[in-house]
Amino acid sequence: DAGVIQSPRHEVTEMGQEVTLRCKPISGHDYLFWYRQTMMRGLELLIYFNNNVPIDDSGMPEDRFSAKMPNASFSTLKIQPSEPRDSAVYFCASSLGQYLETQYFGPGTRLLVL
Amino acid sequence: GQNIDQPTEMTATEGAIVQINCTYQTSGFNGLFWYQQHAGEAPTFLSYNVLDGLEEKGRFSSFLSRSKGYSYLLLKELQMKDSASYLCAVRLYGNKLVFGAGTILRVKS
Numbered sequence: 221d222a223g224v225i226q227s228p229r230h231e232v233t234e235m236g237q238e239v240t241l242r243c244k245p246i247s248g249h250d251y252l253f254w255y256r257q258t259m260m261r262g263l264e265l266l267i268y269f270n271n272n273v274p275i276d277d278s279g280m281p282e283d284r285f286s287a288k289m290p291n292a293s294f295s296t297l298k299i300q301p302s303e304p305r306d307s308a309v310y311f312c313a314s315s316l317g318q319y320l321e322t323q324y325f326g327p328g329t330r331l332l333v334l
Numbered sequence: 335g336q337n338i339d340q341p342t343e344m345t346a347t348e349g350a351i352v353q354i355n356c357t358y359q360t361s362g363f364n365g366l367f368w369y370q371q372h373a374g375e376a377p378t379f380l381s382y383n384v385l386d387g388l389e390e391k392g393r394f395s396s397f398l399s400r401s402k403g404y405s406y407l408l409l410k411e412l413q414m415k416d417s418a419s420y421l422c423a424v425r426l427y428g429n430k431l432v433f434g435a436g437t438i439l440r441v442k443s
Contacts, residue, residue, distance in 0.1 A: 226359070251429055253431075262434070262435045262436060263433040263436075264433075265431060265432070268429060268430065270429070275428060275429070276430055311377075315429065322367065322382065323431065324380040325376035325377050325378070326376060327376050328376055329377070
């Protein structure tokens with residue numbers, strides 16, 4: 221199994237630019253999660269999907285952030301416009317079913333906004 | 335809000351036993367998870383508890399007391415490779431996990 225795949229692994233951009241992060245979940249998993257990790261705030265859930273439908277986006281910080289899941293094997297997290305405070309590691313995770321199923325994390329995208 | 339507390343850092347000696355505590359006060363509870371995260375890497379699943387008691391998995395064990403809002407992760411026969419951050423996470427309603435800030439464990443020889 222290839223695991224959760226994220227791209228790019230590193231991204232450096234300038235303030236005001238659009239950033240798109242990509243994720244391919246583990247095949248067959250029907251839950252997909254986007255997290256952000258910083259030293260100050262730790263690991264925070266931004267949004268999660270079930271069967272491609274957003275279930276809880278209460279962690280999305282503001283309107284500059286948007287996430288989509290057009291099919292079972294692909295999701296994007298977009299930041300437009302980006303700001304320096306968005307600098308963080310963004311993880312995508314996926315899981316099977318709901319109850320008692322662990323989440324498997326991708327390697328993360330390290331985003332630096334200058 | 336959700337409150338999950340863990341010690342910030344711990345240091346232990348190779349071969350020893352260490353216990354990492356986690357206390358929580360959350361609006362819901364559907365299980366408690368422990369993840370390990372090495373520096374610069376993604377979190378990886380260690381264990382979960384849904385019912386009270388001890389779950390053992392090789393050198394790692396995890397305990398839960400729901401009435402006390404308390405869990406601990408026990409690591410035995412510590413190895414240098416166990417140096418990492420250990421994250422406690424509570425599953426709320428649905429499939430939402432809320433993570434603690436993590437405990438950085440340093441294993442010294």
